[in-house]
Amino acid sequence: MEPISLVLGLAQATGLVDKVGRWFAGDNGADVANKVVDVAKAVTGESNPQKAHDKIMNDPELQLRFEEAILDKEQELERLAYQxxxxxxxxxxxxxxxxxxxxxxxxxxxxxxxxxxxxxxxxxxxxxxxxxxxxxxxxxxxxxxxxxxxxxxxxxxxxSSAVTNEQHEQMNARDSPAFK
CATH class of the missing domain: 1.10.287 (Helix Hairpins)
Incomplete structure (x- = not known):
């Protein structure tokens, strides 16, 4: 399976479709997908992208760890996507x-x-x-x-709208009941 297809499946499983999908719009979409696949491989310990994908898809705890790892690398992925x-x-x-x-x-x-x-x-x-x-x-x-x-x-x-989207997400986080 292609890296972009693997990543979109993982994004759907973790609820990161909007964030990850936005990174594929530029010329560096394939590079971003490869970085996200590398994150999936690191989280699962698998060297095969398909096996890493399958493990994350079938394990809610791995999905959470994958989501956290993507959010930790968000700035790096944004920079690569909009380079x-x-x-x-x-x-x-x-x-x-x-x-x-x-x-x-x-x-x-x-x-x-x-x-x-x-x-x-x-x-x-x-x-x-x-x-x-x-x-x-x-x-x-x-x-x-x-x-x-x-x-x-x-x-x-x-x-681009990346900065605007990030600002909206930060404002929404501040307005959430958990933040108050």
Whole structure:
């Protein structure tokens, strides 16, 4: 079984699906999965990832130990998962230091272009009659444009949601009855 499949199974068993699933979104998803598999192997003492997975899935105490180990390594896994975004920002910083105005502004031109394309497409899909056979196709494109293109632009300029999610989790923990 692939590391990502093993990890998703373990995440479901321990209730860490949202946290672990978020780490696979970037370019380093496979590296994160391998690190999580290493944690599973360390917790169980197994060298075979599949055997480690099976042991954790069948033992509630191992599930708890695995969850604790993942939470202990959370910062390291977050850093690995979002490392690719730092590279994009470093590239933009280097571009801003150039003398060529087009190179300095390219990312802004690209973001503006896709923002205009998304707006025009949204207006067209809203106000233009779409043939019944093409509705699902149009919806798929709309989902891609909004969910990928616009979300990536916002993520690039305003940062990823990892920090926001972490802040929400900390606030929820403070508001829980156990904390009071």
């Amino acid at each position: 690719d975004k730092a590279n994009a920002r470093a590239m933009q910083t280097a571009a801003l230091n150039q003398k060529d105005k087009f190179a300095k502004r390219f990312v802004y031109y690209l973001a503006a272009f896709w923002s205009v394309v998304a707006t025009v497409y949204l207006m067209c899909i809203t106000f233009v009659q779409i043939p019944e056979a093409s509705v699902r196709f149009a919806d798929t494109i709309l989902g891609f444009v909004l969910g990928t293109v616009i979300a990536s632009i916002i993520g690039f300029f305003f940062g």
